[in-house]
Amino acid sequence: MCEDMFVYLFGYGSLMWRPGFPYSRKFNAYIKGWKRVFYQGSTDHRGTVENPGRVVTLIKQPEDDKSNEVWITWGSVYSISDDAAMPILKNLDYREKGGYERHELDVFLEEGEDVEPYGKAIVYLATTENLEFLGEDTSENIANQIFRSIGPSGRNIDYLLKLANSLHDMGVTDKHVFEIERLVLGLMSQHKINHHNETIENITDSLLSSSPDKSLELLNQHKRFYSKPLGQLWIDDGAVQAISQRAKSLLPVGIVKMVGEFPKDSLVTLLDINSSQISRGITNYSSDEINTIIGKQSKDYFNTLSGFTKEAVIDHNNLILL
Structure with missing residues (x-):
């Protein structure tokens, strides 16, 4: 897929709604044998060192998986001109510095057992060995962590809801993301937080952390960002x-x-x-x-x-x- 004049990048998280770089073409595609999960900690964007947020990474399907179902993860592929690729990737390396590395994976456009890959694309993923990897937890615990976390880039719930909306707009299913979305929306309703006008006043200190940390300071700083x-x-x-x-x-x-x-x-x-x-x-x-x-x-x-x-x-x- 990497033609002479283009480099291709596959986004499955925030790159889906905020690539932050110029591109010549964007289209939907998926990768096989990998699953999108909220297992990566975020201390530089959606959380703090004391109270990490959770963002998505990819985990590889085990070779001995007995489910007879191939894991599929849908996302967005961006076509970038070869001349612009080097500075764009350098900037992305900085953006994804919190544990993510570049990999190259096959991407597919049509579903089916015998479908040939469209080609290869660069993918940023955080391996289980990186220092901010949080790993598996119950959906309820992940939802609560996302609900109470906030970092320099904003609320963790905004990241989750943007991701879920991107997948809804694509018309694809992601059981893990949609389950976390359901649980977080329930928490927001319970605490009277309206994600349409993005009010933040009803998030209390106790929801952010059981002990004081930088999250409380960030909350006070960020309240103004959720007004009109x-x-x-x-x-x-x-x-x-x-x-x-x-x-x-x-x-x-x-x-x-x-x-x-x-x-x-x-x-x-x-x-x-x-x-x-x-x-x-x-x-x-x-x-x-x-x-x-x-x-x-x-x-x-x-x-x-x-x-x-x-x-x-x-x-x-x-x-x-x-």
């Missing part, structure tokens, strides 16, 4: 990759369009050039101020225009990923 955004900023591919892959701040040079009127210290949504939501953040400047520096290099405004005391429109620690 007052504006929207469209950002270019370079800014998307910097924010979603390398946890960088948003600079004016990466902004291509703005909608809304708001004061500084306001919540806004960041979108890519295809109008897909990438992130939310708290601005350092008002909409009027941002409008005067859109697309500018820092040398053209930072410490030269009155009132512009920060280089970034949104600092990286005031951004969460969607």
Whole structure:
């Protein structure tokens, strides 16, 4: 499948809804002999070292499996131009640094016993030997851990629900993911957390952790991210990759369009050039101020225009990923 001018990447987790890189084509495909499971710990995105979140990885079907059923995992394949592949993969290596490694696996487009693979694609997976691997647990325990976990990139429940919605939109079945989704939605209903407006006020300290840790601090910081955004900023591919892959701040040079009127210290949504939501953040400047520096290099405004005391429109620690 890797033609002369393209590299192919298979996404089965957050890459399904937030690839964060330019691509020429996206299509649904699956891999055989592997299962998507919430066995990988997340201390850098959806949890903390003291209170890890759970994200998905792949486990290989045992050779002595007696079930007579081949494991299948559906996901998204991205076609990337060969010229762009090296920097994109370098950024993805950083994004997936929490225990994930590159592998190459066969991908398939049609189901059936004798179907030939479409070709090979790069896949990031976390092996059982990595330091953040949490392993198997009951569905109830996994759901509770996801429900109470929050990290620098946002709530663990947002990751779960985005993944489940991506699979629902594809029209495929994933028993493990959908069971965790069902249990977490039950917890959200029980604690009156509405995932449509994404309110977070009803998550109490006791739900996050039995002992104080950084999660409580993050919760207080993140409450504002789940109110109603007052504006929207469209950002270019370079800014998307910097924010979603390398946890960088948003600079004016990466902004291509703005909608809304708001004061500084306001919540806004960041979108890519295809109008897909990438992130939310708290601005350092008002909409009027941002409008005067859109697309500018820092040398053209930072410490030269009155009132512009920060280089970034949104600092990286005031951004969460969607």
